[in-house]
Amino acid sequence: EAGVTQSPTHLIKTRGQQATLRCSPISGHTSVYWYQQALGLGLQFLLWYDEGEERNRGNFPPRFSGRQFPNYSSELNVNALELEDSALYLCASSLVSGPGSYEQYFGPGTRLTVT
Amino acid sequence: AQKVTQAQTEISVVEKEDVTLDCVYETRDTTYYLFWYKQPPSGELVFLIRRNSFDEQNEISGRYSWNFQKSTSSFNFTITASQVVDSAVYFCALSEGAYNTDKLIFGTGTRLQVFP
Numbered sequence: 001e002a003g004v005t006q007s008p009t010h011l012i013k014t015r016g017q018q019a020t021l022r023c024s025p026i027s028g029h030t031s032v033y034w035y036q037q038a039l040g041l042g043l044q045f046l047l048w049y050d051e052g053e054e055r056n057r058g059n060f061p062p063r064f065s066g067r068q069f070p071n072y073s074s075e076l077n078v079n080a081l082e083l084e085d086s087a088l089y090l091c092a093s094s095l096v097s098g099p100g101s102y103e104q105y106f107g108p109g110t111r112l113t114v115t
Numbered sequence: 116a117q118k119v120t121q122a123q124t125e126i127s128v129v130e131k132e133d134v135t136l137d138c139v140y141e142t143r144d145t146t147y148y149l150f151w152y153k154q155p156p157s158g159e160l161v162f163l164i165r166r167n168s169f170d171e172q173n174e175i176s177g178r179y180s181w182n183f184q185k186s187t188s189s190f191n192f193t194i195t196a197s198q199v200v201d202s203a204v205y206f207c208a209l210s211e212g213a214y215n216t217d218k219l220i221f222g223t224g225t226r227l228q229v230f231p
Contacts, residue, residue: 033218043206045218056218088158092219103150104219106160 002027004107006091012113013081021076021110025093031055032074033094033104034066038087046089049074050096081114088112117142119209121222128197129230136192136225138207144168149183149190150208150219160206166190197229 005024013019025032034046045058049068063079072093078085088111092104118141128134140149151163164174166183174181178195194201204226208219 035219042223043219043221045220048218058218090158090160092160103162103165105162106152108157108159111158 004091004093004105006089006107006110008110009108010111010113012115015081015083015114017081019078019081019085019112021078021089021091021112022073023076023091023093023107024073025091026105029093029095029105030072031094031096032068032072033092034074034076035090035092036060036087037090037109038084041087043090047076078112083114086112086114117209117211117220119207119220119222121205121207121225123225124223125226125228127228127230130198131196132229133193133195134197134227134229136194136205136207136227138190138192138222140188140190140207140209142209142211144211146211148210150210151181151190151192152206152208154204154206154224156203163192194227197227199229199231202227202229 004026007022011019023032031050033048035043036046037043046060047066048056052068066076068074088109090106090109092106094102094104120139123137147168149166152160153163154160164181171183180193182191204224206224207222210219
C-alpha cells in the first residue's frame with residue numbers, strides 16, 4: 001500500500017513569491033494535516049483538512065492557506081514568502097471515523113528554501 | 116495548556132547499550148493520546164506507538180518498550196541493545212480529545228546517536 005506522497009521534494013523560491021506544496025494521502029484516509037518543521041522551532045501544526053473542510057488551524061498568519069480536493073489530496077499555499085518560511089513541510093494523513101485507529105502517517109516532506 | 120517536554124536534546128551511546136528517552140507532557144484533558152515518532156535522516160516521520168490516557172499498561176515491541184505513568188505525566192521510551200540503525204531524532208507527541216483526530220503537539224525531539 002502506498003504511503004503519503006508529497007511533491008515537490010525540494011522547492012526554492014524568492015522572498016515575496018508564492019509556493020504551492022502538494023500532498024496525496026494514504027488510500028482511504030480522509031484527513032490531511034500539514035506541519036512545519038523549521039530549524040530551531042520544532043514541529044508545529046499548520047492546518048487540518050477533513051472531507052474538504054478546514055477543521056483546525058495552527059498559529060500561523062493567513063498567508064498560509066490550503067485546500068483539500070474531492071479525492072482527499074491537499075495543497076498548501078504560502079503567499080508573500082518570507083525568509084523564515086524556509087522549512088521542511090510535512091503532510092500527514094489519517095482516518096478520523098469508522099473502525100480502525102487514527103494515527104497520523106507522514107510523508108517525506110517538501111523542503112522549501114526562500115532566498 | 117498543552118505541552119510536551121523532551122529535556123534530552125541529544126544522547127550518544129555505543130552499540131548494544133540500553134537508552135531511555137524521556138517525555139513529560141501537560142494537558143488539562145482527561146482523555147488524550149500519546150505518541151512516539153522516529154525521524155531518520157531522510158526526514159520522514161515514522162509512527163512507533165500510540166497510547167491512550169486510560170491505558171497505563173507498559174508495552175514492549177522487540178527492542179522497544181514504553182513506560183506510561185500518569186502520576187508523573189511521563190511517557191518514556193527505552194531502546195534495549197541499541198543499534199546503529201536506531202540513530203535518528205525521536206519525537207514524543209500529544210493529541211487531546213476522545214478520538215485523537217486533532218493536531219499533534221510535538222516535543223522538541225531527542226537526537227539519538229548510536230556509535231558502532
